[in-house]
Amino acid sequence: MNYIGSKYSLLDFLVNSIEEVAQVEDRENLVFGDLFAGTGIVGSRFKKMGYKVIANDIQHYSYVLNKHYIENNQPLRKDLVEYFNSLEGIEGFIYKNYSLGSGSQRNYFTDYNAKKCDRIRIELESLYRREEISKEIYYYYLGSLINSIDRLANTTSVYGSFLKHIKKTATKELRLELLPIVEGVNKGKVYNKNINDLILDLRGDILYLDPPYNARQYSANYHLLETISKYDNPVIQGKTGLRKDYIKSSYCSKKQVKDDFEYVIKNAKFKYIFLSYNNEGLMSIDEIEKIMAKYGEYKVFTKQYKRFRADKEKSRKHKAKMTTEYLHCLVKSITPRINAGACI
Ligand SMILES: C[S@@+](CC[C@H](N)C(=O)[O-])C[C@H]1O[C@@H](n2cnc3c(N)ncnc32)[C@H](O)[C@@H]1O
Numbered sequence: 001m002n003y004i005g006s007k008y009s010l011l012d013f014l015v016n017s018i019e020e021v022a023q024v025e026d027r028e029n030l031v032f033g034d035l036f037a038g039t040g041i042v043g044s045r046f047k048k049m050g051y052k053v054i055a056n057d058i059q060h061y062s063y064v065l066n067k068h069y070i071e072n073n074q075p076l077r078k079d080l081v082e083y084f085n086s087l088e089g090i091e092g093f094i095y096k097n098y099s100l101g102s103g104s105q106r107n108y109f110t111d112y113n114a115k116k117c118d119r120i121r122i123e124l125e126s127l128y129r130r131e132e133i134s135k136e137i138y139y140y141y142l143g144s145l146i147n148s149i150d151r152l153a154n155t156t157s158v159y160g161s162f163l164k165h166i167k168k169t170a171t172k173e174l175r176l177e178l179l180p181i182v183e184g185v186n187k188g189k190v191y192n193k194n195i196n197d198l199i200l201d202l203r204g205d206i207l208y209l210d211p212p213y214n215a216r217q218y219s220a221n222y223h224l225l226e227t228i229s230k231y232d233n234p235v236i237q238g239k240t241g242l243r244k245d246y247i248k249s250s251y252c253s254k255k256q257v258k259d260d261f262e263y264v265i266k267n268a269k270f271k272y273i274f275l276s277y278n279n280e281g282l283m284s285i286d287e288i289e290k291i292m293a294k295y296g297e298y299k300v301f302t303k304q305y306k307r308f309r310a311d312k313e314k315s316r317k318h319k320a321k322m323t324t325e326y327l328h329c330l331v332k333s334i335t336p337r338i339n340a341g342a343c344i
Pocket of ligand 1: 003004005006007008035036037038039040041042056057058059062193194195196210211212213218219249250251
């Protein structure tokens with residue numbers, strides 16, 4: 001999935017740096033926390049390597065993707081895909097609000113794809129409610145729907161706006177394609193919470209933090225994926241049909257980010273903590289160092305990285321093609337007391 005801040009192309013850098021600092025020997029006995037999990041690509045890699053992974057994200061579509069990648073293992077039934085692909089479209093919430101044929105004046109999907117997406121989403125929910133499919137299959141197919149429809153969005157890449165005319169890739173007819181299954185020796189655990197509400201309840205060995213870097217809210221940029229995922233008929237507003245209840249993360253607020261970040265660092269019951277951040281983020285490199293170094297031994301790794309391009313060339317604030325990715329590391333010497341109810 002083409003996702004802002006995805007660490008897909010930084011995976012080797014992350015794995016090598018993390019294992020060097022943590023001097024990993026016996027992966028299967030280690031708990032790896034990926035608590036701003038996004039697409040789940042980082043947690044998936046560590047799951048494959050043998051770690052027990054705990055993943056979390058505040059967005060529901062990310063929760064669904066991670067429920068599949070982190071908690072599911074083979075075997076999972078694949079035969080339902082033909083059934084879903086054979087269904088006729090229906091005029092549901094996505095068609096009524098996000099495609100032109102319904103008169104919504106929004107052009108996010110072709111009429112055909114919006115209707116087909118509605119039908120698959122409704123049918124999946126009803127099979128699950130009638131207990132004809134398991135929770136594992138529900139997340140497998142829902143994650144697959146989110147991924148398949150996202151490829152057909154009539155946008156430049158995020159859902160902050162749509163294109164006037166349907167672009168070529170968006171004309172392709174929706175077909176559900178199943179996500180890969182990530183094999184691991186350990187079954188993980190996935191949450192859908194604000195990290196600041198969750199951190200006290202967890203403990204583990206390696207904590208990887210990859211928060212938003214700037215003021216762009218993921219909830220606004222991916223609002224359609226959130227609505228397809230929750231399918232909860234939300235109140236929507238404005239030209240883009242943004243959910244009225246879209247989540248405002250404090251990690252996108254210059255005023256709040258430092259306090260919330262320090263709260264996580266202070267209360268994390270993980271010996272090794274790693275933070276991905278770039279040199280253009282809301283917190284400066286010095287501010288991060290100052291916070292992390294209070295709680296133990298600090299060091300940093302850097303890597304030149306190609307910038308994510310979602311916005312139009314002219315309106316872009318940062319013109320440089322490359323940006324520097326930082327991996328801040330902390331070996332914690334001050335560990336908070338373990339909560340009686342701490343999970344894992
Ligand atoms: C930079 S992205 C993570 C990308 C991910 N590492 C990947 O490779 O796909 C940041 C993520 O943090 C999530 N997020 C923002 N605020 C959060 C919060 N307070 N608690 C948990 N997740 C949050 C966003 O929904 C987003 O998916």
